Amino acid sequence: MSSEAEIQLDVLDEPTHMVPVDSLSIEDCPRLEGEDLQHTQLLLASETALPPILVHRPTMRVIDGMHRLRVALLRGQPEIAVRFFDGSEADAFVLAVRSNAVHGLPLTLSDRTAAATRIVTSHPHWSDRAVARASGLSPKTVAAIRRRSTADTPPLNARVGQDGRVRPIDAAAGRERAGRLIAANPGIPLRAVAKEAGISVGTAHDVRERLASGRDPVPDRVRGGGAGGAAPGAPPQK
Structure with missing residues (x-):
């Protein structure tokens, strides 16, 4: 569309x-x-x-x-x-x-x-x-x-938006979806992750880096201060 x-x-x-x-x-x-x-x-x-x-x-x-x-x-x-x-x-x-x-x-x-x-x-x-x-x-x-x-x-x-750019409605939900995609298929291109999850390529890259270091793909500030859990398939937080 x-x-x-x-x-x-x-x-x-x-x-x-x-x-x-x-x-x-x-x-x-x-x-x-x-x-x-x-x-x-x-x-x-x-x-x-x-x-x-x-x-x-x-x-x-x-x-x-x-x-x-x-x-x-x-x-x-x-x-x-x-x-x-x-x-x-x-x-x-x-x-x-x-x-x-x-x-x-x-x-x-x-x-x-x-x-x-x-x-x-x-x-x-x-x-x-x-x-x-x-x-x-x-x-x-x-x-x-x-x-x-x-x-x-x-x-x-x-x-x-009016300019044709895709922006997430819920940033946490987009990161969590990206985390699931990356955990299920570690070699998936970041552009594919970004498109499927409705986030930017830069955010998809950050999610991958956070998963690789054992952190939650959603930072506390994005969750609004809550601790939150790791995306399915992600290593437990240290």
């Missing part, structure tokens, strides 16, 4: 294609109430040329431009200018939400809340701030949505 930093609006720099209007779908729109008739009428009355719409090429679903497509249909246009996005359906939905936050008719609070609920499920490794940036909500609101929507889901060890 893409990071938040990788789902950009730079698709606006993609070439434009003329596509038959009857080949496009407006399903899976982030607007819960669908088309806003007043906004459609405003666009219909406008004499300025409307910009190309954004379409998910694999499914031909409109990502951004539902009202512009409706105007084209009302004007009897057989084709409409389109720019394509080739990512996954989940990423296409995120792009739809972000696009509507940047221009056009803003999403309602209900739309944004529903979108954030879907994004924390489809992109569970994203941080609250990354989801907030995509949905137009506050990180605090996203955190509350995450707690409600993932109450029955096992917690993740790490999340991906």
Whole structure:
């Protein structure tokens, strides 16, 4: 799954294609109430040329431009200018939400809340701030949505931030997982340990060094002052 930093609006720099209007779908729109008739009428009355719409090429679903497509249909246009996005359906939905936050008719609070609920499920490794940036909500609101929507889901060890970097949610849990991986397979590359445990390569190296010297892979300061036990398979502390 893409990071938040990788789902950009730079698709606006993609070439434009003329596509038959009857080949496009407006399903899976982030607007819960669908088309806003007043906004459609405003666009219909406008004499300025409307910009190309954004379409998910694999499914031909409109990502951004539902009202512009409706105007084209009302004007009897057989084709409409389109720019394509080739990512996954989940990423296409995120792009739809972000696009509507940047221009056009803003999403309602209900739309944004529903979108954030879907994004924390489809992109569970994203941080609250990354989801907030995509949905137009506050990180605090996203955190509350995450707690409600993932109450029955096992917690993740790490999340991906806005910059695409993986950061552990629970540093102790990440170190403990790394300790188990290294104890079970001493020759495992540190990069593989870091990726699997949701920690940095430097932290994975520290865990290996601590295990080699018979220490707990989780320092007391990381545990919050508690002594803690060694990871399974690690030598006892001296």
